Amino acid sequence: MSRIHNCGFLSASLFILYSWCMPLYAASGVDAERQIIRIALASEPPSLNSLTSQDQFGSFILGHTKEGLMRYNAEGQLEGAVASHWQREGLTWRFTLRKGARWHDGRQVQAEDFVTAWRAVLDPNTGAPNAHLLYPIAGAEGINLRQAAPETLAVRALDERTLEVRLKEPLPYFLALTAYATYLPVHPDYLERFGPRYAAEADHQAYNGPFVLETWVHGARLTMERNPYYWEQDAIRLNGIYIDHITADPLAVMNLFSDGSIAMTDIGVDSLDLSLRRGLPLHHYPVANLFYLRFNFAEGRWTADPDLRQAIFLSLNPDELVNKVIALPGFQVARSLFPRYMRSQGTRLWDYAPPEVVFPNVTKARAHLEAFMQRHGLTEVPSLTLLTSDSPGAAKQAEYFQNALKLALGLDLRLDKQIFKQRLAKENQGLFDIAMSGWGPDYNDPMTFADLFASWNPNNRGRYLNADYDRWLAIAQTSQVSAERLEAFANLHRILAADLPLIPLYENALIYVKHPRLHGVFRSRFGADPVYHRAWVEAP
Numbered sequence: 001m002s003r004i005h006n007c008g009f010l011s012a013s014l015f016i017l018y019s020w021c022m023p024l025y026a027a028s029g030v031d032a033e034r035q036i037i038r039i040a041l042a043s044e045p046p047s048l049n050s051l052t053s054q055d056q057f058g059s060f061i062l063g064h065t066k067e068g069l070m071r072y073n074a075e076g077q078l079e080g081a082v083a084s085h086w087q088r089e090g091l092t093w094r095f096t097l098r099k100g101a102r103w104h105d106g107r108q109v110q111a112e113d114f115v116t117a118w119r120a121v122l123d124p125n126t127g128a129p130n131a132h133l134l135y136p137i138a139g140a141e142g143i144n145l146r147q148a149a150p151e152t153l154a155v156r157a158l159d160e161r162t163l164e165v166r167l168k169e170p171l172p173y174f175l176a177l178t179a180y181a182t183y184l185p186v187h188p189d190y191l192e193r194f195g196p197r198y199a200a201e202a203d204h205q206a207y208n209g210p211f212v213l214e215t216w217v218h219g220a221r222l223t224m225e226r227n228p229y230y231w232e233q234d235a236i237r238l239n240g241i242y243i244d245h246i247t248a249d250p251l252a253v254m255n256l257f258s259d260g261s262i263a264m265t266d267i268g269v270d271s272l273d274l275s276l277r278r279g280l281p282l283h284h285y286p287v288a289n290l291f292y293l294r295f296n297f298a299e300g301r302w303t304a305d306p307d308l309r310q311a312i313f314l315s316l317n318p319d320e321l322v323n324k325v326i327a328l329p330g331f332q333v334a335r336s337l338f339p340r341y342m343r344s345q346g347t348r349l350w351d352y353a354p355p356e357v358v359f360p361n362v363t364k365a366r367a368h369l370e371a372f373m374q375r376h377g378l379t380e381v382p383s384l385t386l387l388t389s390d391s392p393g394a395a396k397q398a399e400y401f402q403n404a405l406k407l408a409l410g411l412d413l414r415l416d417k418q419i420f421k422q423r424l425a426k427e428n429q430g431l432f433d434i435a436m437s438g439w440g441p442d443y444n445d446p447m448t449f450a451d452l453f454a455s456w457n458p459n460n461r462g463r464y465l466n467a468d469y470d471r472w473l474a475i476a477q478t479s480q481v482s483a484e485r486l487e488a489f490a491n492l493h494r495i496l497a498a499d500l501p502l503i504p505l506y507e508n509a510l511i512y513v514k515h516p517r518l519h520g521v522f523r524s525r526f527g528a529d530p531v532y533h534r535a536w537v538e539a540p
Helices: 010-019 056-065 110-122 142-143 187-198 250-257 269-277 305-313 318-326 361-376 392-409 420-428 445-451 467-478 480-499
Strands: 036-040 070-074 078-080 081-091 090-099 155-159 162-167 211-217 219-224 240-246 263-266 283-286 289-293 384-389 412-416 434-439 502-507 510-514
Touching: 036 263, 056 211, 070 502, 078 081, 078 480, 090 283, 110 155, 110 162, 110 187, 240 412, 250 269, 263 269, 263 420, 263 480, 269 392, 305 361, 305 392, 318 392, 361 392, 384 420, 392 434, 412 420, 434 510, 445 467, 445 480, 467 480
Parallel strands: 036 240, 384 412, 384 434
Antiparallel strands: 070 078, 081 090, 090 162, 155 162, 211 219, 219 240, 263 510, 283 510, 289 434, 289 502
16 A cells, blocks of 8 residues: 555644543443453454454454464564464474463363364355465365365374474465464364354353453343463453443444543544543554455446546545545555555565556546447446445545545446445445455465455455466465565556556554553454453552
């Protein structure tokens, strides 16, 4: 992504000005005596089944209740989680599991629990959207395509605490993959007992993370309690994380924080001014997730036409969107699939992005629109549907796109506003012309963004197909040569700029408020965010 202007951090003077008049807080959001905090979620997790989960809300809960071989620490570096040691010999990885790693029922986490989970992910009957993340393992793709039996997966439990994994070819980022939710283990007794209802309720799965999901009242609340069998018990200080509120209304959440009902929350443009007026303690984190417009390439969709995509692309002004519509500190304009921080072998991929385009260019946009109209024999510009979330921030951006395309092209953009779960379902089904999409990295390697437009990836929800893209992607996946891998990513940049399966819009930042007595929370680009593993509440 490229940013034309960087709004930057809130100035130190703002913090000084507003922190002195910090309001008194009620005790309900933070409880130092019981070491309990209360927070809110914008949406209920669509799924808490690690075999199939793929959204940020599920990732947050799973990141606190389950743990895989590896994890990311507060510095964004990989470290051992269930795995205490690991080594690689050629294409074979061997992991030694911690002796103290246990499920919440006291049972040892065993190497076979990973074998069971990964086979279940690849079972085509599971319908795991991220099954492709296991394809680097020898035999995985054939199992997922019903061409081989699950037992052929090249993963073995050598004993209770030793897991052996053989890759089909070199993969420079395999260790990072093992920190992602799709690689989590499962307790086989729960998987067998609950079958299709596995993980559908709080007590329908086992937990091996710092916390246990004790309560899940769908659409209302979730509660996580400290796991007494967690291997790193001495480092966990919170006894409970209570999610008492599920709402996407930013002002409602801000009021909950102001009256002391919750300990921490992100804030948007609708509540930034209110936060400043109330003198709330503002914090900033440049998470830099990618937000973009996705085009539908399916047969019969007008957006499959390259001239129409170019016309829309040239009619929008990302700089105006970021600095006047969103208007939040730290947001930056994007011009690439890869955020600024993303590197390959230490080299920033941002530097390989195509040259910046001057936006908008209405004259050129209308020329592309005319070519589109003539090709299809149209006398009127067809209307299109924009799929978006129902949050106030998303609605504001959608209205900007609607007005900009009407002014530049005379194009009527119908807004299809959906709650998060339903928006995700409609996007997966291809029920859109254009979709407002976002992507946070699953792991710390550029492939987490690059494969979004692979022909074989279920997350390629616009059904974009380009054999040249797939070819260069395969090189980027497996190459151990830095220059060769960078050339591959540069070519992916070039192809995306020419075909426009997406319009990069911005990299986001998080402005958030946190109770002054809540300490030890860290923000993360990878996996769960925010992370409360080391959090604690200071006594008043």
